[in-house]
Amino acid sequence: MTDTPEFMERIGELASGFQRSQILFTANEANVFPLLEEERSAEEVAERLGWDSRPARMLLDGLVALELVRKNRGRYRNEPIASACLIPGKPAYQGHYLRHQHNGWDTWSRLAEAVRTGRAVQTRPERTPEELRHFILAMAE
Numbered sequence: 646m647t648d649t650p651e652f653m654e655r656i657g658e659l660a661s662g663f664q665r666s667q668i669l670f671t672a673n674e675a676n677v678f679p680l681l682e683e684e685r686s687a688e689e690v691a692e693r694l695g696w697d698s699r700p701a702r703m704l705l706d707g708l709v710a711l712e713l714v715r716k717n718r719g720r721y722r723n724e725p726i727a728s729a730c731l732i733p734g735k736p737a738y739q740g741h742y743l744r745h746q747h748n749g750w751d752t753w754s755r756l757a758e759a760v761r762t763g764r765a766v767q768t769r770p771e772r773t774p775e776e777l778r779h780f781i782l783a784m785a786e
Contacts, residue, residue: 668707670747673740677704678731681714684722741782748776 672678680690687702694701705721708714713727723731730739755766 665711666746668704668711669713670743670750672704672708672713673731673743674747677708678713678723678727679733681721681723682728682732684717684720686720690721741779744779745776745782748772748779 675694677690677694680693685693687705688698690696690705691698691701705714706716708727709716709721713724713731714721715724729735730737731743732738733740752766759766
């Protein structure tokens with residue numbers, strides 16, 4: 646069973662995927678990436694967004710772990726992937742797609758119920774106008 650540690654690592658990666666998604670969704674929703682087109686400290690980002698600096702630093706460090714942002718001497722800046730895909734107006738912008746995916750969070754969290762009952766689950770009867778907008782823009786992206 647030489648593969649056991651690799652298998653355990655893979656299961657851990659799968660189980661924690663929601664955490665990585667939430668880091669990305671949170672940063673996208675707050676428009677963190679446009680701020681990081683220039684190198685900034687966590688305190689500068691927090692001030693611009695009206696946040697406390699400690700959780701801002703934690704979120705930014707999460708983005709570093711996801712390899713979306715780099716950190717140099719306590720200052721953060723987008724990696725090329727974030728600059729290309731997470732800045733509004735860029736040709737490969739994916740921000741609306743991320744918002745659309747995030748809108749499905751509640752429904753996907755009820756997958757076990759859907760499998761158990763054989764019925765689709767909905768958290769709300771229909772999309773809000775904002776969710777519909779993100780869906781349409783995501784399809785365009």
